[in-house]
Amino acid sequence: MKALVFKGPGQKELADCPKPVITQPTDAIVKMVKSTICGTDLHILKGDVPAVTPGRILGHEGIGIVEEIGSAVSNFKKGEKVLISCVTSCGKCDNCKKQLYAHCTDGGWILGHLIDGTQAEYVRIPHADNSLYHLKNDVDEEGAVMLSDILPTGFEIGVLNGKVNPGDTVAIIGAGPVGFAALLTAQFFAPAKIIMVDLDQQRLELSRGFGATDLVNSSDGNVIENIKKIAGPEGVDVAIEAVGIPATFDICQKILKPGAHLANVGVHGKPVELHIEELWIRNVTITTGLVCTSTTPMLLKNVESKRLKPEKLVSHRFDFADMMQAYEVFGNAAREKAMKVIINFN
Ligand SMILES: [Zn+2]
Ligand SMILES: [Zn+2]
Structure with a gap:
């Protein structure tokens, strides 16, 4: 599969990578439908986030279709449309029980950071039952992408x-x-x-x-x-x-x-x-704080009812094949009059 890979500070490449596989029974593999680029990805590319090592697939936002589930996943089935949360959480540790999902002892913000992320044709989502949300077919897909992180x-x-x-x-x-x-x-x-x-x-x-x-x-x-x-x-x-x-x-x-x-x-x-x-x-x-995504279900209801229309934040759209150009535009937001860019997978 194709993926946007961090190659060290200032360097990235749209490269061929192996398709992810289920490694834990709580994992799901999601086929990406839409993703986006975050200001945090630009920080990583500048070298501001040293925990991200060369070879890492970037991205922590997006929506997709469940391709495969591990044996312990009970909330999701193959073929279902899902919203991917930027925060992965087990739902069981002390911090998760306080809804401090950002500080899950077996998760937190790991996608496109400590594990491979969503700027790829497929992504592995650990603790899928807690880290994915069902997406109804009539929900605006671009608006839903805004629910992964920024909203x-x-x-x-x-x-x-x-x-x-x-x-x-x-x-x-x-x-x-x-x-x-x-x-x-x-x-x-x-x-x-x-x-x-x-x-x-x-x-x-x-x-x-x-x-x-x-x-x-x-x-x-x-x-x-x-x-x-x-x-x-x-x-x-x-x-x-x-x-x-x-x-x-x-x-x-x-x-x-x-x-x-x-x-x-x-x-x-x-x-x-x-x-x-x-x-x-x-x-x-x-x-201060790092997002816990504990309000995602509430925000999703407001996007479903169109009370909230975060899709208005989308300024540019690109095919995944043009990912390098998408970074160029998002990285020069003022010049390009860019706000959020949507990446479409086919
Ligand atoms: Zn982000
Ligand atoms: Zn946890």
Whole structure:
């Protein structure tokens, strides 16, 4: 089969690889139908995630058809359409029992990281009963792909950790796919204002159509002031950090009103300066996290009913044979006006 293989920092190849086989009775083999590329895949390609070794097939998102199941798989049958969760979980360990699936002692985020992933014609899914979801035939397939990772990430780590409430003023720093996922799902809780903050005016304008009430372009140097002009002098109720660099974390910690929540979603590679000397007196809460995908079934219901339409995030579509070009476009998102790219398998 063909697969997108990581060959070391800066190198990747669409290569011929052996088709995966069942190695544990709890495994399933899934024939991919649609996949996508994540910002995390770009981090891996830069060499930021040293746990990913050369030869690894990338990808942790997508939908497919069950091709084969191990003898202990009871929830799924050959031929069923499934959503693949970016997080693999056994459902039995201490962390799984607390719904901390990201920290499953025999799973977590392993796909396209510690084991071969979904940017391939076939993928092996360990603990299939807990790591796959049934997909009805009438569910928008592109929307479903957004449920593998970005929707639960924006919702759980941004919106739920940030404790968004009706009437709140929410600032989302970073108008990328995960920032947009937070923007879409924050609206479950009816905040009064959602301020989108980014350097890219095009993405900001786009966010209006997804429910942003106010836009702040952070390129002019007065970002804190401009957010407070909208939120009020005390700041916002919830700041969602969806970039993962010191500058954007810093914006978040400077716009918190007393009692506010700062929900960090961004993947950070460098330390940040925490202004505890300003924050200690403000009764604020700072949260971090890796998505647990415990809300995927709830989000899937909202996609099924079309209350949530994450397929609007798809900007480009490619055949799997053109995977290298898909990376080129996604890797130059601003220039290419790319948000999420869909990869179609035949
Ligand atoms: Zn991802
Ligand atoms: Zn577990």
